[in-house]
Amino acid sequence: MALSIPAVVRPAPVRRTTGALPAWPLLALFWGLPLIWASGALQFAPALLAVAMLFLLVLRHGVTVPWPAWVLGVFLLWMAASSVQIExxxxxxxxxxxxxxxFAALVYVVYYWNARETLDSRRFLRAAVAAWATLVGLGLLTFVIPEARLTTPIGLLLPEGITSNALVQNYFFPPLAEVQLPWGAPEPYNRPAAPFPYTNGWGSGFVLLTPLVLAYLTTVRFRARHLLIVAGLLASLAPAVATTNRGMFLGIAVALGYVMVRMVLRGRIGVALAGTAAVAAVGAWLVASGAVERILGRQQYSDSTGTRSDLYRDTFLATLDSPLLGYGAPLYDETVGIEMGTQGYVWTLMFCYGFVGLGLFVAYLHGTTLATLRVRSTTGLLVHSAPVAACLFFTYYGLDAVQFILISLSLAVLLRSRRYGEGL
Incomplete structure (x- = not known):
């Protein structure tokens, strides 16, 4: 499928100063993802890099803060108030x-906003492609050694009393895949997880990164690089299918469907039809190869939908008893056998920080997504489709640091482009 390359709109030149912010603290998380994961530092790296960025921002004069960061700041204050409920x-x-x-995501947003001399949308998209390549590469590796678990340097330094906890073990001795054998299943399901602890993290990362890869593809002018990325996109179907993750495919469908509808509304019928044909071809292959049957077949042995609906009901009812501050942290639900305030970020927000906290977060995510709706280019439209998908999948996916930073940076890229005329 031929991809049209939009005309480049040159932003007003930015005068370099001695206070120019370096790009590396922001880009390191994405380019360095394989090393960060292998060292066991993925849970700490975003915060540590945010500290470095905060230090550089303090040294720089004339820092400006975009309005979504203020909303996120108010949400952080409300989170702090909710902590009085924790035991x-x-x-x-x-x-x-x-x-x-x-807080780390807030710092990333402010840093990108003020680093106009060194960071632009193209550098961000290249870094996103690097992170996506790590995600897909590790996903493909699960076909070779699905039961492998990494022993990290940081994990070796921790006492056994801490690492015996299942969650901590998955953080610091991360598995390549979640290997699941539900009762009655004829064979195990090897579901890619790395570089995240769980398959749902892989799925949400894939939903966010794939539109950014497509956005970068619209800017590529070298045929060899173009073909390499297309080959990677085709290869990514294998680990994506192996996740058997319905929520991931729903998120991708929302992102791509959103782009196609916007293309039609812009009168670019040919591009929309070509994109729809490509998606239909992939869908036909998924059906013909038996991938759809495998994805749906897992539900015969694992009634996750029924369990979630019970948990969501109990979570909502419990929040009614503490509607303002919530409970500060998830609590175990003896009826379902899972903690309330999990299995979806919207439920974490509601249960842990009350309806006020949920409202503040929605004001940030959905408000900024609406504020960046008027994108000018195909590249910008694809970038925008990532937070659009997030507005849906945060109802059933959790958001770890990397995923939330990706969402926040995608919005910051679009907002800054609109503010300073950077072409998206």
Whole structure:
């Protein structure tokens, strides 16, 4: 499928100053993802890099803060207020990690906004392609050694009393895949997870990164690089199917469907038809190869939908008893056997921080997504489709640091482009 390359709109030149912010602290998370994962530092790296960026911002004069960052700042204050509800050391640790992850995303947004001399949308998209290549590469590796688990340097430094916890073990001795054998299943399901601890993290990362890869593809002018990325997209279908993750395919469908509809509304019928034909061809292959049957077949042995609906009901009813501040952290639901405030970020927000906290986060995510709706280019439209998909999948996916930073940076890229005329 031929991809049209939009005309490049040159932004007003940016005068370099001695206070120019370096690009490496922001890009390191994406380019360095394989090393960060292999070292066991993925849970800490976003925050550590945010500290470096914060230090550089403090040294720079004339820092400006875009309005979504202020909304996120108010949400962080509300999170802090909700912490008065927390009991237990483990719950405090979980709260601290969630708070730091949101704060790190705020710093990433402010840093990108002020680094016009060194960071532009193209550099961000190249970094996203690098992260996507790591995701797909590790996903393909699960076909060779699905039961492999990495022993990381940081994991070796931790005492056994800490690493015996299943969640901590998946953080610091991460598996390549979630190997699941539900009762009655004829064979195990090897579901790619790395570089994240769980398959749902892989799925949400794939939903966010794939539109950014397509966005980068619209800017590529070298045929060899173009073909390499297309080959990678085709190869990515194998680990994507292996996840048997319905939520991931729904997110991808929403992102691509959104782009096609916007193309039609712009009068670019040919591009929309070509894109629809490509998606239909992939869908036909999924059906013919038996991939769809395999994805749906897993539900015969695992009633995750029924369990989730019960959990969501209990979570909502419990939040009614503490509607303002929530409970600060997830709590175990004895009826379902799973913690309330999990299995979807919207439920984490509602249960942990009350309806006010949920409203503040929705104001940030959905408000900024609406504010960046008027994109000018095909590249910008594809970038915008990532947070559009996130507005849906945060109802059933959790958001770790990397995923939330990707969403926030995608929005910051679009917002800054609109503010300064950078061509998206």
């Amino acid at each position: 237990g050391f483990g719950s405090w640790m979980g709260f601290a990690l969630r708070w730091v992850n949101i």
